[in-house]
Amino acid sequence: MPTRRVHFAARDTVHQLSTPSPAWSSTSLPSTPGIQTPPNLPATLPGPTPYHFVLPTKVARPLPRHPQPHPALYGPPPSVHYYCSYPPQTLAVSNRRLSPYFLSEPATNPPVSFMLITSPHLPWTVKVNSSRFGVVTVSDVFQAVYASLRKNIYPSEFESLAHHDKKRVRKAYEERYRRIRSSREADQEKSQGVKRVDFLMGHSRFMGLTVTSDPTVWSIRTA
Structure with missing residues (x-):
């Protein structure tokens, strides 16, 4: 059986292995069948996105403000004395200190172009339109209330009432x-029959307006 001999070099030789460049390129790294392990990179926070994302600007809208009535229309009681069964011209008689510009002032603050007036005692709605410059004035309110309540009622409207309300x-x-x-004017008024104002059942003294949840609709108070 042949004898094997081991030969040692006469001097120590150090072999240095060359490390490939850590650049991530398919041409610089040798191809191996195994999975390549990426180099250990320092952990950093993610940088800004290349796309600029801007939140849409919200347009500031003013808070809804309910209009406030003129002192002549605010109550109870308002600053003027008025009975809905009489024409608005009587305001100058019952209110001696009434300014000539008082009735021409806006009925509300801020001004409105129209108003709707309701009453829990009336099945009708009073619509108030502007008579000048697109603004409802104090005079417009009194004129509209008086004109609406001066209308005659239909027999069916009277018959819809309960017996004690008819009386x-x-x-x-x-x-x-x-x-x-x-006496002549009284007979003439009597001949015209029942009017809407009579549905107030004697409570025809104007006690002011109050705004409802709808800023265009107002409720009239009477006593």
Whole structure:
């Protein structure tokens, strides 16, 4: 059987292995069948996105403000004395200190171009339009209320009332024309029959307006 001999070099030789460049390139690194392990890079926070994302600007909208009534319309009681069964011209008589520009002032602050007036005692709605410059004035309110309540009612509207309410409406109608001093004018008023104002059942004193949840709709108070 042949004998094997081991030969040692006469001097120590150091072999240095060359390390490939850590650049990530398919041409610089030798191809190996195994999975390549990426180099250990220092951990850093993610940088800014290359796309600029801007939140949409919100347009500031003013808070809704309910209009406030003129002192002549605010109550109870308002600063003027008025009965809805009389024409608005009587305001100058019952309010001696009434300024000539008082009735021409805006009915609300801020001003409005139209108003709707309701009452829990009336099945009708009073619509107030502007008479000048697109602004409803104090005079417009009184004129519209008076004109609307001066309208005659239909027999069906009277018959829709309860029995005790019919008696109260009839009494208000009789008291209304009997207050007229001129017998001729009283007879003329009597002949025109029951009007909407009689549905207030004698509570025709104006006590002011209050705004509802709808800033265009107001509720009238009477006493």
